[in-house]
Every structure is written in structure tokens, then in C-alpha cells.
Amino acid sequence: MKSNKRTLHEIYDKLYAFYGPQHWWPGDSPFEVAVGAILTQNTNWSNVEKAISNLKAARVLTARALHRMPAAELALLIRPSGYFNIKTGRLKAFLAFILTVYSGSMKRMGKGDTASLRQELLNVRGIGPETADSILLYALDKPMFVIDAYTKRVMSRHGILDHGASYDEYQQMFHELLGNNIRMFNEYHALLVMVGKDYCKPKPLCEDCPLYDRSWVIGHGSWVRK
DNA sequence: GACCAGGCACATC
DNA sequence: GATGTGCATGGT
Numbered sequence: 001m002k003s004n005k006r007t008l009h010e011i012y013d014k015l016y017a018f019y020g021p022q023h024w025w026p027g028d029s030p031f032e033v034a035v036g037a038i039l040t041q042n043t044n045w046s047n048v049e050k051a052i053s054n055l056k057a058a059r060v061l062t063a064r065a066l067h068r069m070p071a072a073e074l075a076l077l078i079r080p081s082g083y084f085n086i087k088t089g090r091l092k093a094f095l096a097f098i099l100t101v102y103s104g105s106m107k108r109m110g111k112g113d114t115a116s117l118r119q120e121l122l123n124v125r126g127i128g129p130e131t132a133d134s135i136l137l138y139a140l141d142k143p144m145f146v147i148d149a150y151t152k153r154v155m156s157r158h159g160i161l162d163h164g165a166s167y168d169e170y171q172q173m174f175h176e177l178l179g180n181n182i183r184m185f186n187e188y189h190a191l192l193v194m195v196g197k198d199y200c201k202p203k204p205l206c207e208d209c210p211l212y213d214r215s216w217v218i219g220h221g222s223w224v225r226k
Numbered sequence: 227g228a229c230c231a232g233g234c235a236c237a238t239c
Numbered sequence: 240g241a242t243g244t245g246c247a248t249g250g251t
Contacts, residue, residue, distance in 0.1 A: 040232050040233090044232085047249060080248060081248070082248040128233060128235085129234095146232085201230090
């Protein structure tokens with residue numbers, strides 16, 4: 001499959017015209033964004049909001065407070081976000097990392113070299129490429145495009161890149177074709193999530209999607225040129 | 227009741 | 240390297 005710079009920009013323009021700026025990530029601080037990035041793994045965002053609001057109500061949304069808190073207690077607070085035992089361990093691993101390496105400060109974390117910081121995050125148990133890149137882009141304002149299930153679904157359905165392509169292949173395409181445009185990376189991924197939630201469902205191909213184009217027809221699970 | 231949601235680690239072949 | 244499985248809540 002051929003990746004195409006113009007198509008990638010066209011998709012962005014259509015989504016931006018349809019939805020407008022998204023002002024992501026929803027969160028009051030870089031630390032909250034990082035916590036949200038872990039909690040939202042394979043989970044609906046509305047469930048994550050409940051968990052984060054529990055943490056806020058308990059006034060423990062800081063690295064030190066969460067680190068001090070017994071795991072069972074933390075698990076109870078983040079319960080609405082699902083996989084709460086797994087995510088408790090992942091949060092604890094991230095807290096240990098940020099406290100030992102950056103004194104619990106997201107600001108200090110953001111001062112390091114992006115590539116090596118990404119590798120440090122990937123070395124934390126429970127932080128994979130999407131979570132690491134979400135933290136880099138949305139909490140630390142680094143030029144890292146975030147690839148998620150929606151990104152792959154929308155892109156593959158429009159014949160841009162095969163669904164089976166790897167995370168790195170997808171990311172490389174965005175980086176090569178869009179340049180290091182932090183602002184655009186931020187909006188583009190948010191817009192892909194929006195169109196994924198609203199129209200680009202796993203099963204049906206919706207003709208009322210803002211990306212629908214009359215010169216395309218429904219092929220086997222994807223849109224193809226007439 | 228089935229399906230879906232802003233992944234990741236681990237086991238097995 | 241590819242494929243399969245467990246983890247869990249809440250909305251539609």
C-alpha cells in the first residue's frame with residue numbers, strides 16, 4: 001500500500017473542518033495526563049474520568065501520595081477504569097520510575113532528550129509504545145505521533161497503510177509525511193479518535209462519515225477508488 | 227446478553 | 240516473528 005502525503009493532509013483537513021480544534025489532552029496537569037494515559041489502556045475514556053475524579057476527591061493525584069498509598073487502596077480508587085489490579089501495578093511502576101529518576105517531577109522529565117526518554121518509558125513495566133508516546137506528546141509536548149487502534153482502523157480502511165503494519169511503521173509514516181509538527185500531531189491524533197468514536201466502527205462502514213467521499217466505494221472492509 | 231472501549235505482558239509455537 | 244490469552248469495568 002502506498003502512503004501519500006496529500007491524502008494524509010486531506011484527511012487531516014477534513015477532520016479539522018468537521019470537528020474543529022480538540023485541545024487535547026483532557027487533564028489539568030502533565031502528571032494527570034500521564035496517569036490518564038496508563039488508565040485509558042484498552043478502556044473507554046468515560047471510565048477513566050471516574051477513576052481520575054476518585055483520585056482527585058481523595059486528594060492523592062501526586063507522585064508521592066500515590067507512591068505512599070497501599071496498592072489495595074489505589075486499586076479501589078481506580079476500579080472504574082477496568083483492569084484495576086493490572087493498572088495499579090503499572091501506575092506503581094511509573095511512580096517508582098518518576099520518583100527515582102526525576103524526583104517525581106514531570107518538568108524535570110521533560111528536559112531530557114526525547115529519544116532516550118522514550119526508551120526509558122518503554123523500559124517501565126506496563127508502558128508500551130502508545131502510552132509512552134501519549135505521555136511524550138500530550139504531557140511533555142514532544143514531537144511523537146501517537147498510534148492507536150483508531151489510527152490503524154481509519155488509515156487502513158482508507159487504503160493508506162495495511163492494518164497489519166507495525167506500530168513503528170505507522171508512526172514513521174506520520175513523522176515522514178507531516179514533519180515534526182507538534183501542534184498537528186496533537187490535533188491529528190485527537191481528531192482520529194473522534195472520528196473513530198463517532199463513525200469508524202469496527203463492523204460497518206458509515207457513509208455519513210466526514211471522511212466519506214463519493215469517488216470511493218466500499219471494498220472488502222475498506223474504501224477503494226471507483 | 228453481546229459487543230465495544232484511546233494496550234500490554236507473557237506463553238507458546 | 241506471528242499468534243493467542245488474561246486482565247475488568249461500564250455504556251449501548
